[in-house]
Amino acid sequence: MSISPIDTIIIAVYLVGIISLGVFAGFKKNISSEDQFLGGRSLRWPVIGAGLFCANISSIHLVGLASSGYQHGMVIGNFEWMASFCLILLGMVFAPFYFRSKITTLPEYVEKRYSSGARTFLAAIFIMSALLVHIGISMYAGAKVLEAFFGINFVISIIGISVATAIYTILGGLKGVMITDTVQAVLLLLGAALLTFFGLQALGDVGITSWAQLKEAVKPEQLSMIQPIGDPEAAGRLGLREYSWYSILFGYPILGIWYWCTDQTIVQKILSAKTEKDGRDGAIFAGFLKILPVFVMVLPGVIGYVLFKEKIGEDNDSTLMVMMTELLPVGVRGLMAAGLLAALMSTIAAALNSVATLTAEDIFKRLRPEAADHELVKVGRITAAVVIVLAMLWSSQGAKFGSIFEAINKIPMAFAPGITTIFLFGVFWKRGNRQGAMAALMFNVFIGLIYLCIDIPLVGTTQWINKELGIPFMQVGWYLFLLSSVIYVTVSLLTPAPAAEKTEGLCWSHPLDALRGKLEGTITDPRVMAGILLVIMIILYTLLH
Template sequence: MGSGISTIDTIIIIVYLVGIMAVGILAGFKKDTSSEDFFLGGRSLKWPIIGTGLFCANISTIHLVGLASSGYQHGLVVGNFEWMAAFCLILLGMVFAPFYFRSKISTLPEYVEKRYGSVARSFLAGIFIMSALLVHIGISLYAGAKVLEAFFGINYIVSIIGISVITAIYTILGGLKAVMITDAIQAVLLLGGAALLTGFGIQALPEVGIDSWAAFKAACKPDQLSMIQPILAEGAPGRFDLNEFSWYSILFGYPVLGIWYWCTDQTIVQKILSAKTEKDGRDGAIFAGYLKILPVFLMVLPGAIGYVLFKEKIGDDPDSTLMVMMTELLPVGIRGLMAAGLLAALMSTIEAALNSTATMAAEDIFKRVRPGTPDRQLVTIGRITAGVVVVLAMLWSTQGGKFGSIFEAINKIPMAFAPGITAIFLWGIFWKRGNNQGALAAMVFNVVIGLVYLAIDIPLIGEKQLIAKELGIPFMQVGWYLFILSSLVYFVVSLATPAPAAEKVEGLCWTRPLDALRGKLEGTITDPRVMAAILFAIMIVLYSMLH
């Protein structure tokens, strides 16, 4: 066994892994399951389960390891990735979910076919499967392997294989219902573990002479506890560089990534499609927005606490922040529960991505090539796809160390496709004139430019990050500029080609933007508009407190 892990902790982790696999199989496995049961949980889920499912699909080990790492390195400003998500989830619930639910679609590419055409659907399905493989599963496995390596000293490749096999078994056998039921359990363990670590960290501060917020702030780096930072940051002596997480980068760059991820990505939106009613889907999205308030306090703040308590031990390896804190602060037993929480988070993300890739391969690709495919065969195809994707993701995950940090990896890779997808969905739902040619041109443009950007800025070619380091343009701003260019391509090509027929776009986009707010209240406090308004007000108050 590796450093910092006891026999009790090891037993807790093993019992948890076996238990969650059993729960997943028992919850979802049926011998003659239908494709709707397997891919969409029989469209029977209520809003609390949908909200926790959305939260868990997002919060993976990447977040627990990556947010602590970035909190240590950059401070609370990284929490904007969590709090800005609340606004995107309001958009999902208020603007996008009604059309997704009313269209009775199984996948997001299916909506794109209704709105734009079959070629756009195929192109988007391919992008979504690749993004699930590269971002949701591949980099998640890398983060999980770091956890197991730190605790057990297990070979990193063995860790990746073990995590993948356990998660794949219950996801492939149980389908979406297995994913959602295990997510509800994992959400409790995940948030409980994060809260305990934060509590033990705060308790340890008086031991190093920190007994007030002012003393804590003084012990941190300048602006480490500020959510809003200036455009320019002090670099080398006499030089100022663009601040990677400035208010400008966050305000304009985050929505590009956020709308893609929260409002258009199959891995996330599949939870909305499984709702029992439209109201459940919309409320579930907004409930997830409330849950996204928590990670700033339970996952980013511990990184700043780690800087004050253990900067000598962590040194120049910020990705080790969480591991050091768990080893130094948590007692036996609690450490095992926290490690199980890390694995829970990892498995939640992988299972959601596997189920979404299985759905898209069966519904968007195979069913269209062979329309008469029996329902049972579609489920088999989905299961085989999930197995193939997890193997490919295992191979890709070995490249995780090429990035500056895990958190940077999950946000930089989507630049190859996210801005174009955000453009075609956002303008497509508000502008009836947008057409198939415009959507295809915008997506192809983004993929071509985005892949060139990744090649020179990961870097896959050479050793220098030409855009981020040489030109000093943060990746968040790159996303904003790519969105503007993709939108321009979308508008120009749409206007230069025939408009879509009026009946083709009927019921697929808003006639007037404010239509999303009209209609009578449903259940008052749980009406999506009321829940969204309260959440919006809470976010404004929180930002005013931590500016």
Template sequence: MIDTIIIAVYLIGIMLVGVFSVARKNMSSEVYFLAGRDLNWVVVGAALFASNISTIHLVGLAASGYNEGLVWGNFEWMATFTLIILSLVFAPFYFKSRISTLPEFLEKRYSPASRTFLAFMAILGALFVHIGMSLYAGAVVFKAFFGIDVFVSILVISLITSIYTVIGGLKAVVITETIQTVVLIGGAIVLTIFAIQALPGHGIHSLAEFKAQLKPGQLRILHTDESIKAVSASGSNSGLTWYAVFLGYPILGLWYWCSDQTIVQRVLGAKTQYDAQVGPLFAGVLKLLPVFMLVLPGVIGYVLFRDKIGTDANQAFPVLVNELLPVGLRGIMGAAMLAALMSTVASALNSTGTLVAVDIVQRLRPDTTDKQLVQIGRVASVVIMVLAIAWSTQGDRFTSIFEAINKIAAALAPPIATVFLWGVFSKRGTKQAAIVTLWTGFVLGVMAFCLDFTPISGQMYITDGWGIPFMMQAWWLFCGCSVVYFVVSYSTPRPDPAVIEKYTWENPISIITKGKLTGLADVRILAGLLLLTLVVLYSIFA
């Protein structure tokens, strides 16, 4: 009863904070879609982190830690690496060009056709992945914890999240995400502390005794084919070998962290270029934490409760919460799970409203007033939410939501990563190359996804048959897309020199050398320190 009251108070409280955060604001389109471009780096970074972490992460990373160990932490630490790329490589262009959406950047660099394609892909991604699957995963978790019907959970969470998102726009979203980041990190840290404190009660008093209870290599972050198989018989199918991590994940990260509207919209709303660049670095610092507060508890769960969890790794997180946390703290953890879910859904909902209003309606009807754009964004958000609710009821058709989401990303990311990366580094990239690459990569990605997704093809032809797991699929698709991009670029007329000067770097080194260093707070110094921290962590846990 106490836990339920805590969760109810949190739901009502976060809705009221979201609504009243914009009560006195003049709701122009810039305020609604970009928070008036007034976000500081702390809010940008916290919102980036919160919009990424969902209930799928809480449950999925604990389950992955239980099964294979810290190796799944690569998804978190490599995110830090791509956030550094966002900060140094892309954020300066995004801020200086004063864009409202990422598709708009593609139009400025390439052509309107590229903008239309990316807007369409971003809306589909938000609908099917960010909102739909997150709603279903969250509802399943709440059924396991509190016995609440899946459909009831979906409706309640959708309604409350929609109210403050539709009314308040990005300002309400980022303010609530900042609060939810604190709740999420706090809840996860509490669970980790209780898990560590439970070890002596099971006869484990040292690190050596702890390791002795684990599978070989369960505390390693990097693996070879042989070592990952020693941890899990199906480990090689996960594609988490060291070379797959370093080659494949950056492709997923370039799409997700550097060019996905749902995530990068917070950077577009930054107050200054410094805030736009330091915000991602702060998010990168936060992304170092989930390895210790989400994956590690799953590893500890293997030692403490493997008799209760058995082969169903998805029960690792619920068992840890129910077995270790007292009444009251379980309610706080429930609030943390809500924070993870609501922040992800709110981010995607706000971004789809922005995409529909700015990238579709405003282009079709340039005379649309500012007030009408806000109304269109609100209506679009409601429609997308209704569609996502309908789609979320199909979640039980997938054997693994976490696997499905990553495979969708591996299919979508390569062509988008290609046109964004070479767009800012290649002076020869043309508008024809961009649209041909996007379409070619999209078709190849869909084919790869269908061939390798068991509910569609019956088996994983590429992973099992050809021995190419999903992250290496992303890498090879990126290589293929890059070949297409440059072949078409050198077969078509050079792009406008004025466009190249405005939207590309002089050379790769200029992201570091351009401009004088301004002291320890210089973005390049901060990025270097964060990268050094990442290298040290990898050297310790490799």
């Protein structure tokens, strides 16, 4: 795919502009650790919502969702729409305790609720997952996209992306990241919307002008969001669909609650809120934004199947590239490329800032409680620089994974179900204690690593669970959550109840407490916004079932 001078100028102007904006928005000569890591706790809900959206959407999503739309259809959009329900949980159930506790990191909350050992364990998991998944794999995918689309050398792409993102993340802190995220959210959605628009226009050119006609032109169930459990042609002895309603309904929330409600990279945006209401509204606003990718990132893949299936063939990963080549005019193509960079840089920037915060607050500050504030900032910045270098080295190993999109969802199985268990029970069940939490976490990590070894696979070439038995990875998460929950409850009941300070102000006395209290700002009250989002989601699922 050749790139025109106009497209090159657009990309270059974007890079210079976004770096300058990030540094200008957040840089202070004598910045405090709270400013560096939490934006001075001064951000409002629209910025927080945009930041949550951008921290999640990366080049993997833009390429992967179009690819999966071409291959599997609209059903892959459940990864986006189910996130809306998890963001409602974040805003209504978890955010109040995070904000009221005045914590800087999620492991800090775990220490308050359980123990210092659980805090250390969780901090280590978060740092490794950010380095390996959020930064390393995203960097690899982004570089491969730029190489395939525009002929930019893979190594040069990685170095350029890393340096550009590191500059405004290290110098601008979280405020710089969040302000640039707001701009990048608009650019990202605009680029994706333009591709969808040109795709719909092209459908009209071949005589497809209605949903019914589109349904006739695609594969069976390619436009359906809900699919049955069984499929005679599915891999493995059990013949289970990878993305059936059962897998999505029970499996996604396990990954979703971990990612959206407990992961430092995401929740750090909530901790930066000016008020509790801003944090809660920001989470729910992000839930509204997550409706859009189904229509501007998954649907283009379905359109690509109708228009270019002869050209794309079995190489579904080339769907986005082919559509950009065939549909986008000069200038718009550069805008789309800038959107790809926006998605990638936002994800890396969010993860870099979270790793810096975790290292400074959960490791260095605990080793040196007397450390001055400027030392924490320095340690955070050095950490970000070191991690970006390590991630660059790790990203070169990305080619060893068969499917990146599947890998980034499988890797968290080694810890996500256990983390979801201790947070979910932690806010709803006062009897849960530190012994139960540690037992659940260690059990999940032990079993999860065995699962990864035999099903990525890290050892050998046979995927025993997914391909041989035919158990989808989404269902594996659900089963690991059930087992972790049994471990958590059993060990908690067999050991002493937690002290009062381990539950006071850290968990709900009654599940309905999250819905009680006076309305704040009517339409922008978190409960009203959550109710509107819930109704919209029900309507959308009804229309696309």
